[in-house]
Amino acid sequence: MTDFLAAEDRALLERHGLGTFDALWARQLDAVDEPNTVRGGWSSVFRLDLEGHGFYLKRQSNYQMRTLHAPFGEPSFAREFRNISRYEKLGIPALKAVFFGQRRVEGEVRAILLTRALDGWDDLDSLLRRWSELSGAQHSAILQACGKLARRLHAARQVHGCFYPKHIFLQATGDGYQAQLIDLEKTRPLLLGQRDRVKDLEPLTRRAPEWGDAQLRELLAAYLGQSLDSALIDGWLTRLTARRSHKEAR
Incomplete structure (x- = not known):
């Protein structure tokens, strides 16, 4: 799957060197809560602030689920990203995706989902x-x-x-x-x-x-x-x- 990067946020992320999967994966941040773990995998959420704009950066490794779309398993973020995209197309008010991507690295399945923070809500x-x-x-x-x-x-x-x-x-x-x-x-x-x-x-x-x-x-x-x-x-x-x-x- 090709990485998704929202056009309206591209310039901001690129100014901070965060326009790619590898850069977002490597960014050092403090987790906002304890990571979720399942069957040897993990999923964690981090807060990212750039020039007064807030985001939530979610990263996961080997945190997979089986769906009709992927009966042999896929990162749970993949399903969430599809649903975010579906809601936007259907006009249902919901959080906005900024970046999504997934990688297989030496047998490890990694995924990233970056969303805009709902500051002021x-x-x-x-x-x-x-x-x-x-x-x-x-x-x-x-x-x-x-x-x-x-x-x-x-x-x-x-x-x-x-x-x-x-x-x-x-x-x-x-x-x-x-x-x-x-x-x-x-x-x-x-x-x-x-x-x-x-x-x-x-x-x-x-x-x-x-x-x-x-x-x-x-x-x-x-x-x-x-x-x-x-x-x-x-x-x-x-x-x-x-x-x-x-x-x-x-």
Whole structure:
């Protein structure tokens, strides 16, 4: 596979001698967390700052997964990069890729994925931790942004597969919030209609205990494009509650 380098970031990276796979692999940086390890491989994330622009540099070695695209295995970043590219083509708001490449070096499979940092954005998890400090107008704007994001995702016939508060990033705008997604590794096509949609949404509602029935109605009203008193929302609440009870009982 030919390396991908976003045209709008090429000049910046090249000014710092970071326009190639080898240069990005060799750059010494501090990891932002402990590396993930699996079957003798590893995957790690680093923060990279260049001229006021923030990036996350992800490197992995022998960290492979089997997919329909690569039944004998491929770096997990390869799948994530394909999904990032798919989201961009479909117009689903999500993180942006700056560089992707992979190499086989003396039997070792290496991969790099560089993405733009979402500086100035807050993940929903952090907003939920200070939910009581936010105004009612902010609550409504956040719920609407999340609902519309899910609606756009599913309208494009995609399932995120990990629709958790920590993977939804929001930024305040003049008239509300805009939202986008990260962590697209588990994305897949939406094949089973409402069943897939409920399955995708339920983890968000389960991981947001700060939201009561009134807040969930607002979320679903934005998702379904319905008024708050719609009977359609009642049916969705019933399905989400049933799935949540099933998951919590396991």
